[in-house]
Amino acid sequence: MLLNGQNVVIDVSVTLGENVQIGNNVVIYPGTIIGNNVIIQDNAVIGKQPIRAKASILPDIKALPPTVIGNGVTIGTSAIIYANAEIADDVFIADLATVRERVTIGEKTIIGRGVAVENDCTVGKRCKLETNCYITAYSEIGDYVFIAPCVVTTNDNYMARSKERFDKFKGVTVKNGGRIGANSTILPGKVIYEDGTVAAGSLVSKNVDNESLVLGHPAKEFMKVPENQLLRNQ
Structure with a gap:
């Protein structure tokens, strides 16, 4: 069953699964593939092609492949998901979130309210x-x-x-089980290794070792992550 709100725009080439619920003023761009049991709330935009600022240093790109939305996904009010994004099963994308082009989101991950995931990122499964x-x-x-x-x-x-x-842009890497506290800043190219943990308000200017808890400006190792908090012990 397909439940449509008002003022919904769905291109004729969009593929919709079963039991897709669509709110008011939703726009779904050409070629988008949406799985079963998906909820799309008011004002969401899915499959949008990126546009390039005149002053951008990025190369102009042709039309990207369509967005793919897995089964059981929830997309919140006013969220925007760009073309060539791949959203796995049971992902939750909250209100006002943005997922840019060439991004993959793993299953059962939660993308919170107002989160921005910029272009060319990978996010694993069961993240928050x-x-x-x-x-x-x-x-x-x-x-x-x-x-x-x-x-x-x-x-x-x-x-x-x-x-x-x-040619030196480089994002950050957070390995499995990494954790970053509120209001922290991670500088370009830094790696937080498995179960590495960053205390709230820290500035990470060098890599964080596995199972190490760091804090401060710049962040330095304070202690090892307690055994009962390690991913393998959950």
């Missing part, structure tokens, strides 16, 4: 990306990763100055 955190382009997030509210990740050490930066 909480309210208003920012995942910079070219980042790799493993499985069972926790990222608290208002975490900022970065990918440009040159802060938009000099042509030298053009």
Whole structure:
């Protein structure tokens, strides 16, 4: 059964599974594939092609492949999912979240309210990306990763100055079980290894070892993560 709200725009080439619920003012762009038992709330936009600013250093791109939405996915009010994103089964994408082009989201992951996942990122399964955190382009997030509210990740050490930066953009990597506390900042290219943990409000300027808890400005190892908190013991 398909439940449609008012003022819904669905291109004729869109593929819809069974029991898809669609709210008011939803726009679904051409070629989008949507699985079974999906909920799409008011004002969501799915399959949007990216547009390039005139001053952008990124190359102009042709039309990207369509978005693929798995089974049991929930997409919140005013969320935007760009073309060439792949959303696995049972993912929850909250209100006002943005998932950019060429992003993959693993099964049962939660993308919180206002979260931005920029282009060319991978996010693993059963992650929690909480309210208003920012995942910079070219980042790799493993499985069972926790990222608290208002975490900022970065990918440009040159802060938009000099042509030298053009081939040096590098996002962050968070390995399986990594955790980042609220209001922390992770500098470009840094790696948080398995079960590495960043305390709230920290500035990560070098890699975080596996099972290490770091804190401060810049963040330094404070202790090892307690055994009862390690992913293997959950």
